[in-house]
Amino acid sequence: MSDLKEFMGKKVHVITADARFFEGVLQGYDNSTNIILQDCIERILYSEEDVDEENQEIPLGLYIIRGGEVACVGEIDPAKYATIDWSTLKASTLKTTKNPL
Amino acid sequence: MLPLYLLTxxxxxxxxxxxxxxxxxxxxLVNLDPWMNLTLSNVIHTNTGADEFSKETEVYIRGMHIKYLRIPDEIMDYAKEQNLLNMEQRNKNVKRRGGDRNQSGGGGRDHRRGGRGGNRRFQGDRHYNNNHHYQQRDNE
Incomplete structure (x- = not known):
């Protein structure tokens, strides 16, 4: 099993099964990938088509996300992160987490 | 820190x-178990569309149906504090046990054996010896 240990205490992005995009400091996890995110925010990004929508950043505080919901956890590189302008960033819709057979 | 520890x-x-x-x-939050099943009191329930609300005095939620939990920010500091206190307590216990073992030299193994519930009764004298070491150390 790969390990979230290296991400402990660092800022991470989390993508959940319902296609939400969270950002926060990873403060803990367990065997079932339940994770603790401190100073958690949710980012809502719109695609090129949604012209009149503005990207949002919703402060959420301290969050525990159930392991079953976690699709992806990624460490943030602070240097690269600083160059991102979240308000103008465009993103395309995520594909479903369910694999059609 | 484990998510369930924080939740506790x-x-x-x-x-x-x-x-x-x-x-x-x-x-x-009233109570929880290792499966993250929870009981809540004084609950406001909101439906999926967030347009209907209802009040409940007490609910039980099965852990496997939870997507996420939001808890007050200050719980993090509180949990860390509790963790630290527990660690200190544990260190104290370890130190005490370790010191005993050093004092009694080869007898350390005996002490460990004596520590197990079942054998303890039959090693009453050895146990007494360990206590004796204790007192000696305290007097020194």
Whole structure:
């Protein structure tokens, strides 16, 4: 099993099964990938088509996300992160987490 | 820190739970178990569309249906504090046991054996010896 240990205490992005995009400091996890995110925010990004929508950043505080919901956890590189302008960033819709057979 | 440990520290504090269905429950966390099954009191339930609300005095939520939980920010500091206190307590115990073993030299193994519930009765004299070492150390 790969390990979230290296991400402990660092800022991470989390993508959940319902296609939400969270950002926060990873403060803990367990065997079932339940994770603790401190100073958690949710980012809502719109695609090129949604012209009149503005990207949002919703402060959420301290969050525990159930392991079953976690699709992806990624460490943030602070240097690269600083160059991102979240308000103008465009993103395309995520594909479903369910694999059609 | 384990998520369940943090959640335990949030007992009697207001929490917000969203289920996989999108329904949310807001209330005071009464109790939880290792499967993250929870009981809440004084609950406000919101349906998936967030347009209907209802009040419940007490609800039981099965852990597997939870999507996420939101808990008050200060719980993190509280849990860390509790953790530290527990660690200190444990260190004290370890130190005490370790010191004993050093004093009695080869007898350390005996002590460990004596520590197990079942054998203890039959090693009453050895146990006494260990206590004796204790007293000696204290006098030194």
């Amino acid at each position: 520290a949030a007992k009697n504090k207001p929490v917000l739970i969203e289920l996989k269905t999108g329904e949310t429950y807001q209330g005071d």
